[in-house]
């Protein structure tokens with residue numbers, strides 16, 4: 001099985017405790033992780049905690065001769081897919097920018113030939129200091145990815161930019177910067193065959209990055225808002241994250257992606273053309289305008305009904321609560337399936353709270369699409385980072401274990417690429 005390996009360098013700051021959660025999420029996403037903790041980092045988290053969470057030996061010292069005979073620092077810095085520095089303190093960033101190598105962490109950072117992602121965390125004044133700004137700029141110029149810290153109240157009591165981003169956001173950034181390898185889940189422990197063997201297996205089986213060039217794919221995502229009057233609307237809890245992740249994964253495979261997005265506060269993924277809409281009818285029009293397409297992946301949680309919107313704000317009167325007259329919205333998926341411009345591959349999503357597979361099978365037949373990706377939304381899936389999905393098609397049902405939405409997106413994008421290639425190969 002192929003999976004990605006992360007080298008995580010834990011710097012010395014109060015945010016180091018969040019590195020423990022990050023290790024847990026990386027393992028849960030099916031990746032292997034090796035940790036290196038700086039001397040400062042060891043004041044905040046113990047190597048034993050990181051070893052237990054990573055299920056791997058933790059490295060602390062450059063001069064540990066046993067490690068040098070078993071695995072030199074050069075090897076340690078190279079036999080991974082991505083190096084992550086979290087938290088990246090002002091001191092670590094300064095050393096990285098200056099090329100100082102005075103401990104194991106900084107030596108690895110100088111020796112590595114792999115992409116480096118730095119996740120800063122520090123006091124707001126330190127983050128805004130001209131020296132740190134200079135260092136960050138220099139590092140970015142050198143090709144290091146430096147995440148923007150979050151804003152908010154800090155451990156020191158001050159307020160501003162400098163907080164470590166949430167571990168889920170860091171994990172998403174890790175997925176974004178992993179090279180063309182696949183982070184498919186592993187059964188059991190991450191250890192096993194030697195690191196060198198795993199990496200060469202990754203290289204050997206790595207599929208070409210661009211398996212969808214020239215293909216146009218429409219993705220819908222997010223909720224729709226259906227106005228009741230100029231200030232009120234009907235909506236649902238869709239966050240849009242799964243649809244955005246799918247758009248991103250398809251674009252990463254070289255597809256031309258049109259993302260028709262309901263009202264969500266998410267960044268447009270790189271290389272994706274985004275059309276913002278609010279209502280179901282606007283979404284239907286935008287999908288229509290984006291045709292023709294080779295595939296359409298309809299992830300949006302479209303409101304089934306709209307209200308007959310009042311032209312002015314409905315006021316509270318003595319006649320009691322107003323009765324909302326609901327009208328059915330167009331079914332974008334079903335219309336697309338029946339259209340003469342039907343894309344070769346049509347995928348719908350089904351968010352269910354019970355009898356997930358049975359409902360998905362019925363929906364597949366009713367809507368006339370090729371696949372239904374069904375998920376159980378009775379938990380906190382709609383706002384959360386992870387998703388457990390079942391791929392339902394005429395061939396049967398395939399259940400995927402719980403994994404981050406970005407991993408679900410990559411796997412689905414891979415399936416879509418293979419399905420389109422298979423269709424193109426048909427006589």
Ligand code: CTP
Nearest residue numbers: 298299300302304330331332333348349350351
């Ligand atoms: N869908 C759509 N247009 C609609 C409603 C749904 O395109 N007006 C699409 C969704 O984007 C999704 C699929 O149809 O891909 C299934 O959506 P869902 O809301 O589960 O289907 P419904 O037919 O509305 O069934 P239910 O009664 O379960 O709400």
